[in-house]
Amino acid sequence: MATKSFPYSAFLRGPSDVLPTLDNADVILERRDDENLILMRAERFEAGAASLRIAARGLAIVARRNSGLAEEVLAEELPWLTWLPETERHQCVRELLGHLMAGADTGELLPFGRALTSWRSTAVVWSDPRLARDLQGPFAGDGPQVPRPKADS
Incomplete structure (x- = not known):
């Protein structure tokens, strides 16, 4: 989908000049002192969310039935996975898929984004x-090493 950027102040001054753009594009409202905002039609947002849910669940099914294939699919998109030791690669794939599925279901993708950044840094x-x-x-x-505390009885 195409995007078009506008200064946030232009939107505040004249929303009717910006909103017609949503017929053909998503709108990025650029703010100087904070994160940019994105405006999009609900139908496009819902289609994207549904697509993400289907893709995430499909990849999770592949991972459960053939973990090697799931790793191969993710490694195609995330080539840095090859830098992880094999045991960590498996853990990374499981964790990323878990966050992706949860995010696709709830719409909260920040945990996935944070995990992706963390694993990339680890790699x-x-x-x-x-x-x-x-x-x-x-x-x-x-x-010096400190002995583990004894379990309470």
């Missing part, structure tokens, strides 16, 4: 063997 660290080794410790300044 970048793993791509540098020296950095990955250094971040696994031991760390200078670590104190």
